[in-house]
Amino acid sequence: MLTAKQHQLLVFIQERLAENGVSPSFDEMKDALGLKSKSGVHRLVNALEERGFIRRMANRARALEVIKMPEKPATTTASNVVAGNFGASPKAATPAPQEDHSIEIPLHGRIAAGTPIEALENRDSFVSVPHGMLGRGNCYALEVSGDSMIELGILDGDTVVIESTEVARDGEVVVALVDREEATLKTLRRNGRFIELVPANRDYKTQVLEADRVKVQGRLVGLLRTYH
Amino acid sequence: MLTAKQHQLLVFIQERLAENGVSPSFDEMKDALGLKSKSGVHRLVNALEERGFIRRMANRARALEVIKMPEKPATTTASNVVAGNFGASPKAATPAPQEDHSIEIPLHGRIAAGTPIEALENRDSFVSVPHGMLGRGNCYALEVSGDSMIELGILDGDTVVIESTEVARDGEVVVALVDREEATLKTLRRNGRFIELVPANRDYKTQVLEADRVKVQGRLVGLLRTYH
DNA sequence: TCGGTATGTTCTCTTTTAGTTCACCTTTTG
DNA sequence: CAAAAGGTGAACTAAAAGAGAACATACCGA
Numbered sequence: 001m002l003t004a005k006q007h008q009l010l011v012f013i014q015e016r017l018a019e020n021g022v023s024p025s026f027d028e029m030k031d032a033l034g035l036k037s038k039s040g041v042h043r044l045v046n047a048l049e050e051r052g053f054i055r056r057m058a059n060r061a062r063a064l065e066v067i068k069m070p071e072k073p074a075t076t077t078a079s080n081v082v083a084g085n086f087g088a089s090p091k092a093a094t095p096a097p098q099e100d101h102s103i104e105i106p107l108h109g110r111i112a113a114g115t116p117i118e119a120l121e122n123r124d125s126f127v128s129v130p131h132g133m134l135g136r137g138n139c140y141a142l143e144v145s146g147d148s149m150i151e152l153g154i155l156d157g158d159t160v161v162i163e164s165t166e167v168a169r170d171g172e173v174v175v176a177l178v179d180r181e182e183a184t185l186k187t188l189r190r191n192g193r194f195i196e197l198v199p200a201n202r203d204y205k206t207q208v209l210e211a212d213r214v215k216v217q218g219r220l221v222g223l224l225r226t227y228h
Numbered sequence: 229m230l231t232a233k234q235h236q237l238l239v240f241i242q243e244r245l246a247e248n249g250v251s252p253s254f255d256e257m258k259d260a261l262g263l264k265s266k267s268g269v270h271r272l273v274n275a276l277e278e279r280g281f282i283r284r285m286a287n288r289a290r291a292l293e294v295i296k297m298p299e300k301p302a303t304t305t306a307s308n309v310v311a312g313n314f315g316a317s318p319k320a321a322t323p324a325p326q327e328d329h330s331i332e333i334p335l336h337g338r339i340a341a342g343t344p345i346e347a348l349e350n351r352d353s354f355v356s357v358p359h360g361m362l363g364r365g366n367c368y369a370l371e372v373s374g375d376s377m378i379e380l381g382i383l384d385g386d387t388v389v390i391e392s393t394e395v396a397r398d399g400e401v402v403v404a405l406v407d408r409e410e411a412t413l414k415t416l417r418r419n420g421r422f423i424e425l426v427p428a429n430r431d432y433k434t435q436v437l438e439a440d441r442v443k444v445q446g447r448l449v450g451l452l453r454t455y456h
Numbered sequence: 457t458c459g460g461t462a463t464g465t466t467c468t469c470t471t472t473t474a475g476t477t478c479a480c481c482t483t484t485t486g
Numbered sequence: 487c488a489a490a491a492g493g494t495g496a497a498c499t500a501a502a503a504g505a506g507a508a509c510a511t512a513c514c515g516a
Contacts, residue, residue: 020235022235043492270465
């Protein structure tokens with residue numbers, strides 16, 4: 001997924017953020033990578049953003065944020081679990097009491113509505129949603145990335161509320177896992193032994209796949225958007 | 229995500245809140261940062277608000293609230309997590325306030341995004357919205373009727389969260405009252421002594437009105453949608 | 457209700473720091 | 487070999503920051 005340079009830069013950014021909470025400037029990154037010009041850094045940062053590893057605010061100084069780290073094989077079990085538990089803190093143990101009017105659900109990460117996945121991730125963040133928005137089953141939230149569902153009013157940056165389910169009716173918007181690796185948010189259509197994943201954007205094409213390559217993970221039940 | 233100054237101020241605010249539960253005044257922040265003028269503090273506070281770290285109420289004294297601290301997610305490896313925690317210093321002991329996860333706001337009725345109003349103030353119905361979605365001032369909700377804002381992803385039946393205000397910047401989506409009788413949800417554009425109310429739908433026309441015929445009643449800050 | 461104190465908000469200026477773009481060249485890789 | 491990823495430098499634009507002053511608002515007590 002990442003080239004050596006991209007990885008090196010990503011690690012550097014994440015270290016700096018962990019150290020003092022301040023993201024490095026382009027000049028500092030330039031020096032850290034031993035470069036002599038910032039423009040190369042600019043390209044690397046764009047590449048990391050495109051691939052969904054970092055997020056940034058356009059035209060803002062030091063406004064980088066690491067939103068995921070590349071796969072780290074091995075280590076996963078012991079050390080990670082321990083680290084995860086510490087990070088999760090008590091609040092993960094008591095996820096969502098609250099009252100009647102709204103409920104806390106976990107935010108599981110981003111889903112690129114247009115291309116690949118990344119619907120997993122830990123980050124113990126929660127979103128509170130009006131109770132009337134929830135479905136019957138377990139619900140969780142995802143942040144939408146990309147514009148493939150724009151014609152249904154689902155925009156880049158929106159938060160969608162998903163009800164966990166493996167069944168969905170024709171025409172519903174679902175989180176679909178393709179070939180066990182690529183999750184997308186699309187409208188589901190059945191067509192004989194094929195399943196069509198239909199985007200809501202003329203610039204994207206419908207994917208037609210054999211039914212056994214597609215697994216429904218959830219159903220869209222709500223949407224939240226914040227304007228700034 | 230943050231510059232050094234922004235981070236410094238955020239830490240200071242959160243310490244003061246943890247200490248005695250009262251947010252510091254602009255003058256106190258000015259002194260804490262070693263500045264000679266409050267205006268710089270004002271800008272920093274705005275920057276923190278824009279980046280979603282704090283919330284505030286307009287024109288209210290000491291009304292700051294820290295809603296998140298700079299995250300250090302993406303737990304790369306065990307060692308990193310440990311290092312990160314030490315680096316985080318005392319503040320890691322008091323991780324994050326964030327008490328009220330959602331707030332109830334009144335649902336004031338429907339707003340026809342296309343034509344007239346219907347300011348039926350049902351004092352009965354309320355909607356609960358995520359705490360992070362609210363603006364600074366008083367907020368209320370309206371149900372959208374019509375499709376004039378469809379190209380901005382605001383659909384018929386959506387619930388919009390409106391912050392009461394009489395001022396709005398160019399390009400913001402506002403609730404505008406025309407001739408004291410017709411309220412619509414539109415994008416606001418200023419053009420000399422005229423105000424343009426721009427729909428987001430090719431089938432509707434922009435209204436160009438003399439400024440004194442238009443009164444801004446609120447500003448769009450959030451959107452909720454439920455799928456059935 | 458009036459006035460005063462404490463605070464928050466804007467504005468204008470100035471300096472410093474940081475991000476963006478472009479044209480052109482080199483290296484790595486499939 | 488061609489495409490993609492990197493590297494360089496320079497010009498340009500924009501954001502962050504500091505200062506100081508005028509102004510606006512909230513709140514409290516007489």
